[in-house]
Amino acid sequence: xxxxxxxxxxxxxxxxxxxxxxxxxxxxxxxxxxxxxxxxxxxxxxxxxxxxxxxxxxxxxxxxxxxxxxxxxxxxxxxxxxxxxxxxxxxxxxxxxxxxxxxxxxxxxxxxxxxxxxxxxxxxxxxxxxxxxxxxxxxxxxxxxxxxxxxxxxxxxxxxxxxxxxxxxxxxxxxxxxxxx
Amino acid sequence: xxxxxxxxxxxxxxxxxxxxxxxxxxxxxxxxxxxxxxxxxxxxxxxxxxxxxxxxxxxxxxxxxxxxxxxxxxxxxxxxxxxxxxxxxxxxxxxxxxxxxxxxxxxxxxxxxxxxxxxxxxxxxxxxxxxxxxxxxxxxxxxxxxxxxxxxxxxxxxxxxxxxxxxxxxxxxxxxxxxxxxxxxxxxxxxxxxxxxxxxxxxxxxxxxxxxxxxxxxxxxxxxxxxxxxxxx
Numbered sequence: 001x002x003x004x005x006x007x008x009x010x011x012x013x014x015x016x017x018x019x020x021x022x023x024x025x026x027x028x029x030x031x032x033x034x035x036x037x038x039x040x041x042x043x044x045x046x047x048x049x050x051x052x053x054x055x056x057x058x059x060x061x062x063x064x065x066x067x068x069x070x071x072x073x074x075x076x077x078x079x080x081x082x083x084x085x086x087x088x089x090x091x092x093x094x095x096x097x098x099x100x101x102x103x104x105x106x107x108x109x110x111x112x113x114x115x116x117x118x119x120x121x122x123x124x125x126x127x128x129x130x131x132x133x134x135x136x137x138x139x140x141x142x143x144x145x146x147x148x149x150x151x152x153x154x155x156x157x158x159x160x161x162x163x164x165x166x167x168x169x170x171x172x173x174x175x176x177x178x179x180x181x
Numbered sequence: 182x183x184x185x186x187x188x189x190x191x192x193x194x195x196x197x198x199x200x201x202x203x204x205x206x207x208x209x210x211x212x213x214x215x216x217x218x219x220x221x222x223x224x225x226x227x228x229x230x231x232x233x234x235x236x237x238x239x240x241x242x243x244x245x246x247x248x249x250x251x252x253x254x255x256x257x258x259x260x261x262x263x264x265x266x267x268x269x270x271x272x273x274x275x276x277x278x279x280x281x282x283x284x285x286x287x288x289x290x291x292x293x294x295x296x297x298x299x300x301x302x303x304x305x306x307x308x309x310x311x312x313x314x315x316x317x318x319x320x321x322x323x324x325x326x327x328x329x330x331x332x333x334x335x336x337x338x339x340x341x342x343x344x345x346x347x348x349x350x351x352x353x354x355x356x357x358x359x360x361x362x363x364x365x366x367x368x369x370x371x372x373x374x375x376x377x378x379x380x381x382x383x384x385x386x387x388x389x390x391x392x393x394x395x396x397x398x399x400x401x402x403x404x405x406x407x408x409x410x411x412x413x414x
Contacts, residue, residue, distance in 0.1 A: 016242075020242055020245075024233070024241055028233045028237055029229065029231055032231055046241050049244075111228040114224055115229075118228070132194070133222075133226055154193045158193050161221075
């Protein structure tokens with residue numbers, strides 16, 4: 001769907017339009033893998049862009065736009081959990097993610113197995129892997145964003161891949177270093 | 182780089198270049214391991230690449246346009262003063278007057294840019310229509326049947342609920358500008374489109390189509406639906 005934007009047709013608005021059109025898909029995917037919920041990912045993506053609009057003057061380099069948006073998105077996600085208060089529900093009414101996801105078409109087939117496995121990964125492994133695979137960031141860039149050392153990032157993405165492979169094929173060994181003979 | 186370091190690196194950053202790529206080119210067994218890992222990386226990339234919701238970018242732009250509009254409304258004096266000052270500077274500086282497009286032109290412009298939506302014929306759910314109106318604080322209960330598309334759109338300087346109703350004589354576009362009430366009802370023709378705008382509740386109903394045969398019927402059903410709706414103050 002395209003937009004008729006005869007208002008307010010200024011540089012800031014054009015920059016924002018371009019930002020939304022080029023990066024909203026990537027941001028949504030990142031948000032989804034961060035929270036594991038499509039509706040929440042949509043809200044997080046929208047809130048991220050609304051905050052980005054208010055702070056657009058801070059964005060100086062086009063190349064830094066994606067990293068800048070991901071920083072905002074991660075803060076939004078963290079805020080969400082700060083605000084979240086414990087809710088209690090009857091056990092019969094709880095929508096167990098694994099059971100729910102198993103019924104969805106996007107969780108069928110080989111890709112579906114990888115998706116389920118991704119959602120089972122601990123956040124500390126999932127997030128650097130996402131930044132690398134979805135975001136295309138280097139280990140140094142991920143380290144800066146996550147405020148950890150590059151060595152820690154390397155360890156986490158290594159373990160993330162090992163854990164994913166172990167979930168996907170639990171009976172096979174996954175230490176590639178043993179295949180050297 | 183030796184084989185051990187290569188295999189470790191393979192699980193850290195399989196897209197790495199430099200020494201990593203050089204070792205791969207020189208060592209057949211590591212090249213094989215790389216090929217296996219590439220298969221996994223491809224599947225992983227593909228699995229993470231989940232589909233995005235339809236109209237994601239538009240819904241974000243719409244939320245931003247709405248927020249801007251609300252903040253302008255919240256500070257009307259400033260807005261009016263700055264607008265007047267800006268218009269005066271522009272008029273004096275470059276000798277032109279900037280005017281927003283009138284509603285018929287803005288509606289037809291919007292329609293022309295979204296012509297592909299007119300091809301939609303599959304009925305949409307009442308719930309999706311309720312949700313679109315709810316974005317504006319309008320609770321609508323009775324939904325006229327037959328719509329094949331709904332979205333919240335910026336239409337020129339307005340924001341509107343945009344619907345398409347496929348009729349036997351061609352699709353009719355229904356726009357409801359929730360809080361922009363135009364003073365009078367009018368029929369118009371712009372760029373080959375027949376149009377009608379009708380002041381309705383707090384806003385304006387706009388109908389557009391190549392044929393106006395169904396306008397009366399649609400006006401009547403949407404008038405009943407919107408008059409029965411509740412508007413958040």
